[in-house]
Amino acid sequence: LSAAAHFAIDVHSHVVPEYLPAYLGARRPANWPETVDAPESRGLCHRHVMINGKHFRTVSEKSWKGTRRLTDLPAMGLTAQVISPMPELLSYWLAPGDAQPLLRYLNEHTAQMCAQFPGRLLGLGAVALQDIDLAIDELRYCVRELNLVGVELGSNINGVVIGDMRFDPFFEACEALNAVVFVHALKPTGMDRLFGPPALQQVLAYASEIGLAAASVITSNLMLRRPKLRIAFSHGGGSLAMLLPRLQQGWQAFPAIREAVLEAPVSQARRLFFDTLVFDAATLRHLAHVFGTDQLMIGTDYPFNFSEQAPLKRLAEAGFDERTQAHLAWHNAERFLGREIAALRPNFTQGST
């Protein structure tokens, strides 16, 4: 067995609580999310997630039940997992005062799952980034009170791309609190360029969106301002690997870009982390070439249907040597998370169930 086969951390997996809190204000917003009963299927409890009164997705108990998750991890070759809310629950589109109690509920729920499996599950919080002060307060609560390792952010906040300078105070707080950031595609641009069924939103527009979001972090010099920040992008950075050489050339060709972007785009890209969720060995190899073998970490999108079932097999298929496989499987994730993962230590004993 290779080193990679011994330990592996998945940094991209999601949580949906079985129940979402009732709205406690006077007038429930139309887009307040809820979950409702769905028929049991394949021996698993299911819930429908309803958004705007419409069915958004059906999720199984894998989404909320830690014990079930801990059974699935070894089957996928995983030792530990970072869990974050299903992005459509991030609620940037609600009034901040409405979003806050919902996100607090999600954060408590995530923290409880992690507490049940210490050293195996690590949690990312959700913050109302439509109100930066509120978001910083909740970030502090997530890190200090709930022991979450950082936050999941959408790739845009109500249409404002995540690299926009207005979010800088939040990233400053992340750096100060040693909180990691995982940026996930959400409400993507480019929907007007899809031809085909609605699922193309996730399949094509998400990859396009997260690529532009990662590019925005480069063109705004985020990592030069916040050099200790540890920030990762979902879906292998989406289109970024293809945009980057053109951005690099444009940086050389256009004085205005050269003036705005203070370090070569290809160098700035190598200060970012990316997951491996690209579903193709050759593409993974290309990502390793573009971003470096130190910046990639396993991502699966567990427990959703459209997910990577055998992430370690993909690493092996890509032909990485054992040392590189170990980096992609867990060393890089430990560096990203800024801590040793207990489950990876030889003397670690399984947490309580």
Next chain:
Amino acid sequence: LSAAAHFAIDVHSHVVPEYLPAYLGARRPANWPETVDAPESRGLCHRHVMINGKHFRTVSEKSWKGTRRLTDLPAMGLTAQVISPMPELLSYWLAPGDAQPLLRYLNEHTAQMCAQFPGRLLGLGAVALQDIDLAIDELRYCVRELNLVGVELGSNINGVVIGDMRFDPFFEACEALNAVVFVHALKPTGMDRLFGPPALQQVLAYASEIGLAAASVITSNLMLRRPKLRIAFSHGGGSLAMLLPRLQQGWQAFPAIREAVLEAPVSQARRLFFDTLVFDAATLRHLAHVFGTDQLMIGTDYPFNFSEQAPLKRLAEAGFDERTQAHLAWHNAERFLGREIAALRPNFTQGST
């Protein structure tokens, strides 16, 4: 010298006439384009292209003067070049009756340049695809009367992506007339995700846009309906190479996508042509892996500033063997164009100047 060094065809280069026609109707549209005098620079005549009364780009005589172009080609290692209008002149946003005389002027201008250098310059026409019948009529005129080899199309027509079924009658006509199609990024989606100077439109949003446009041609099964059509995409297909493995996996995971897309996306992608305009040898190698070495052709964006100066050097840097270099440099372009290029024949003598 390698085979590639002997012959090379550039399929992506642009033309801007020195003068654009005056508007002959009663009320000139605000967005009617014009060119105005610009100071001579580096020994070259220049013109400002004005759109909506604002300066859009300054272009030099390389944009309209065939003799100047024919001097530059050998310096870039090129034998022949396909020329097409600067995409911002495609005029989908004008009333069809206004666009038609402007596009006819462009097409006559392109045809004249080609006639001056037979066998060295080949032309792509422009058609008012906002009116499909008019576009088919002009396509026929371009091919039959002007000896143009096909058309350049924008990646979207007033926001409707080029793979949309409503354009199918036009592609049917292209197939029937043996006219090639070169799809160029234009008025891109995702502008709301850029952070930085306006030039990022070309640099980032173009690559994102053309990737989604190429994907739309796959999800609408264009090449299954029109198997003899020869269609190419600019900028190496932009983001497509990164979107494709995810689309392939989504095709396997979502029944609705499987039902809509009638052949595996990775197979359909290999029925399309792409230029090599990616500014990076490793990326070019990855494109060759994803799309196949038979589907790539040199593209430079000559004569604009943001262009590939040494396309053959890039092929060599990518480490392709001589046979593959020859395919990328000219065999594939001949196959795409559906004809032998006179300049490549041993007994060819230079056309008149």
